[in-house]
Amino acid sequence: MTRYLIGRLTVFIIAVFLLTVFSFSLNYFFPGDPITNMSGVRSFQSNYPLVMEMRAGNENIATQYLHYLRHLFAGNWGQSLSNGTPVFADGFQHFMASMELIILALLVAVTLGLPLGVFAASRFRQRSDKAVISLAMIGYSVPVFWLAQLMILLFAIKLGWFPITGQINPLYGVEPQTGSILVDVFLSNSEYKAAAFQDAINHIVLPVLILAIMPMMLLLRLMRNATQEMLQKPFVKAARARGLNEWRVLVKHAIPNALQSVLHQTTLLFSLMLTNSIVVESIFNWPGMGNWLIRSIFERDYPIIQSAVLMFAFVILFFNLLVELYHGWRFPIVRHEQYATR
Amino acid sequence: MQLLDIRNLTVEMQTPHGVVRVLDKVNLQLIEGEIHSIVGESGSGKSLLAKAIVGFINPNWQVTADRLWWNGQDLLAMSPRQRRQITGRDMAMIFQDPNAYLDPNSTVEQQIVEAIPQGDVRGTFMRRRVDRKTRVKRLLHRVGIRDHESIMDSYPFELSQGIAQKVSIAIAIAHRPKLLIADEPTTAMEPSTRLQIHRLLARLAVSQKMSVVLISQDVASILPETKRLTMLYCGQLMETGPAKDILSEPAHPYTDSMIRMSLQTQQQLPHKARLPTLPGAIPTLRHMPIGCRLGPRCPKAQKTCVKAPTATHERQRVFHCHFPLLDTTS
Structure with missing residues (x-):
């Protein structure tokens, strides 16, 4: 395990290093002054010379990169070019809002997709399997932006069950603290906490469902094939010949081994969800990372573009690392295949 | 006591070219604590016979028999659920490629524990854990694994073939079955490992009072302790009876050729001598000969062989042949 751990961590660290090199070089690729792109301070502002010195603007490029790294790890990510708010604090809130959506959607996808996949596999090529699998095919092929509009039309406008956009009704006066709305409601000292909570949940249902559908269907198909x-x-066969009933054969032997291959694919799933979350957040006006990134691109807000790209990539890398570590820990054959060690 | 009594077991398979009989009226009687070897070349239906005994056959295939009795109970009259219960309680099976027949993602200990019957361990939660562990150790010792500590924590891909086969035997005997079916357990194994597994099976048959059905491809790799021998060819029973008699004095031409083949491989053949094999090849499922299926390859075949021969009983032996090598007139 140690060898596997070191191997995975090394890959992760190298990837993050390359990522920071890329995001640093973005400052030079964007039009305008690199120091302004990095810090969000314009050259006519009074503190520009100070920033210039702090970020070693007159030194060579390697020194600049080291200073950039120091600022990055200190959480000093500059300020927004359009309204001057600090990027890091702002980004953290957007990050949490996005994560709330993605994690809930992932939970929905896993709790529905995996059992349905196992069900389809246990009824392989029977009518119920075909029904589930064609449903999955349809669900996977429907574009997210179209489905989202349709669901809004049906559930929000025609039936009026859920609100159309936003995180929560502003009348409740919940101050954003962490960015994650359910946590914020919990932390707030509003008199109508329970009602606000209810309202927040009503708001989150539609975006989570729409975000969950595509990975759910993908997971269903992967799980069906792997279990089959x-x-x-x-x-x-040996387990069956031992007289175990079909349920125990599934739970004890088929599913854990099927998960070995499916789990590895969840990293793919996660990046797919992050991409879809940009669309869903824009449609539902959810104050998450995707929304933030799109807006900053429209406003040519370079410090934000750079940070958002960095965060997106880092989240994917980190999730990959977690999945791979769990994978190696839970399934020793993976370690064996890669390093021939225990 | 007769443990297993099979009379005229027939398995038929629907194919696009009509019905194919993959097992044709096979008889098998098994007595408690006896080692019974089934020998036949590939495609002879020996594995299928084993699968029919444990009730593990493709549900689309037709299984009929005049009698398929286990311990006096009719297996064919049972529901699949009852059948599985009987199989799980009284029978066990080991296979050719042991590493593939063990779950790759659980340890040896977990897999043996799973095979130990629930009712065997009693007491509080902690006591049961300790009890299970000692039982696993004892089982591993019984199959000849002394180094139980490291083996218990190993995964199947870390084991050698011989050890893995011993582990699957440990799993198989965990619930003290009355019958162990070994489906070519030592094919593709080194001679020393093969010998170990064979001795283990023979010892277990005696110490556990367990019947063993050993399936093998040639006469050379059956256990020396084998009491009875059954020869199958293309789903037909050729000859069955006490192993000693058959090996010393085969009645059926097929048995005779199999024995001579295994003897010849041990001795030096003269330069450019013909191999003592039967002419021709094993027929495919689509082109099964009528009558005695050995007919086209049999050195003694004559016109009457297009009709299936009836059973000849001769001093505990049964063979199906029109022109046996034994003198039956006496």
Whole structure:
């Protein structure tokens, strides 16, 4: 395990290093003054010479990069070019809002997708399997932006069950602290906490569902194929020959081994969800990272563009690292195949 | 006591070219604590016979028999659920490629624990844990693994074939079955490992009072302790009876050729001598000969062989042949 751990961590650190090199070089690729792009301070502002010195603007490029790294890890990500707010604090709130959406959607996708996949596999090529699988095919092919509009039309406008956009009704006066709305409501000292909570949940249902559908269907198909493959394996036959009933064969042998391959694909799923979250956040006006990134691109707000790209990439890398570490820890055969160690 | 009594077991398979009989009226009687070897070349239906015994056959195939009795109970009259219960309680099976038949993602200990019957361990939660562990250790010792500590924590891909086969035997005997079916357990193994596994099976049969059905491809790799021998060819029973008699004095031409083949491989053949094999090849499922299926390849075949021969009983032995090598007139 140690060897596997070191291997994965090394890859992660190298990737993050390359990522910071890229985001640093973005400052030079963007039009205008690199120091302004980095810090968000314009050359005519009074503190520009100070910033110039702090970020080593007159030194060589390697020194500039080191200073950039120091600022990055200190949480000093500059300020917005359009309204002067600090990027890091702002970004953290948007990050949390996005994560709330993505994690809830991932939970929905996993709790519905995996069991349905196993169900389809256990009824392989029967009518119920075909029904589930064609449903998954449809769900996977429907574009998110179209589905979102349709769901809004149906559930928000026609039926009026859920609100159309936003995180919460502003009348509740919940101050954004962490950015995650459910946590914020919990932390707030509003008199109508329960009602505000209810309202926040009403707001979050539609975006979470729409974000969950595509990964859910993908997960369903992956899980069906993997489980089906495992059910053909000799060790499953041996378990059956031992007289175990079908349920125990599934739970004890087929599903854990199917998860080995499916789990690896969840990293793919996660980046797919991050991409979709940009669309969903824009449609539902959810104050998350995607929304933030799109707006900053329209406003040519370079410090924000750079930070948002950095955060997106870092989140994906970090999730990959977590999945791979869990994968290696839970399934020793993975470590064995890669390093031939225990 | 007769443990297993099979009379005229027939398995038929629907194919696009009509019905194919993959097992044709096979008989098998098994007595408690006896080692019974089934020998036949590939495609002879020996694995299928084993699968039919444990009730593990493709549901689209037709299984009929005049009698398929286990311990006096009719297996064919049972529901699949009952059948599985009986299989899980009284029978066990080990296979050719042991590493593939163990779950790659659980340790040896977990897999043996799973095979130990729930009712065997009693007491409080902690006591049961300790009890299970000692049981696993004891089982590993019984199959000849002394280094139980490291083996218990190993995963199947870390084990050698011989050890993995021993582990699957440990799993198989965990619930003290009355019958162990070994489906070519030592094919593709080194001679020393093969010998170990064979001795282990023979010892277990005696110490556990367990019947063993050993399936093998050639006469050379059956256990020396084998009591009875059954020869199958293309789903038909050729000859069955006490192993000693059959090996010393085969009645059926097929048995005779199999024995001579295994003897010849041990001795030096003269330069450019013909191999003592039967002419021709094993027929495919689509082109099964009528009558005695050995007919086209049999050195003694004559016109009457297009009709399936009836069973000849001769001193505990049964063979199906019109022209046996034994003198039956006496």
